[in-house]
Amino acid sequence: MSNRSIRPIWPWFTNLVTAVTTVARGMLVTLRTWLGTHQAGRQTFTEEFEYPELGAPVAARYRGYHRFDLTTCIACDQCAKACPVDCIYIGKERAEGAKGFRVTGYTIDYTKCMFCALCVEPCPVDCIFMGATHDLSSYSRDGAVVDFSRLPLEVAWGKATLNPTAVAASKTATRPAPGGLNASV
Ligand code: SF4
Ligand code: SF4
Structure with missing residues (x-):
């Protein structure tokens, strides 16, 4: 060979x-x-955390889905200007009989958001923070577009979990949640 x-x-x-x-x-x-x-006798994730009813613990400085306080936002646009991917959309109208604006919409498009937290830093009234919610499953892209002003205040502010059911319900709301600021700056 x-x-x-x-x-x-x-x-x-x-x-x-x-x-x-x-x-x-x-x-x-x-x-x-x-x-x-x-x-090691470790339990499965769902046995340990009973997810999604009980969420998994996250670090104190974890950057999850935002928390937003409609009652203090003054619609100054600072967060939207700081956002590098332009995914914050703020609706506002002049407040009758007072200075400033009333927030009519505060939408974050989570198909674009990269959880960088740059929107949190410039807020003059500390009404937006990164929250602890780490998922927001939905069947369509529309479910990832969240108008915080249409959510119940306790859900938007993170006292109750930001969940797909609340987001879906908020899509049918025509006005901001009751309790929003009647504007004065
Ligand atoms: S976390 Fe970053 S990308 Fe997301 S809305 Fe805030 S500034 Fe924009
Ligand atoms: S969240 Fe803060 S920075 Fe953004 S519009 Fe409201 S007050 Fe201004």
Whole structure:
């Protein structure tokens, strides 16, 4: 047999060995983690946290879905101007018989938001914060567009969980939630 016919076989063979050993090593890591999980007696995530009824604990400075206080917002637009992806839309109207504006809409498009928190820093009245909610599942993109002014105040401000049901209900509201600021700056 000539050298010419033997040479191409070795690279193919070594590639095959590399592929098989790489997969085997990966599976060993999986097996080790799986055995470690069960030997340590760890519960599954849902057993431990009863998610979604009881949320998973998050760090104090966690940047989740926002908390927004409609009762103190003065519609100054500082947060919207600071947003690098322009995903905050503020509706406002002149307040009759008072200075300033009344908020008629405060929408964040979570299909664009990157949870950078730059909108939180410039707020002069501290009415927007990053919250602890870490998911907002929905069947359509519209479910990820949240108008905080249409949510019940306790949901928007994070006292109750921001959840898809509340967001869906807010889509049918034609006016901001009662309790919003009647404007004065
Ligand atoms: S967290 Fe960042 S991207 Fe999201 S709304 Fe605030 S500024 Fe915009
Ligand atoms: S949330 Fe704060 S920064 Fe944004 S419009 Fe309201 S008052 Fe201004």
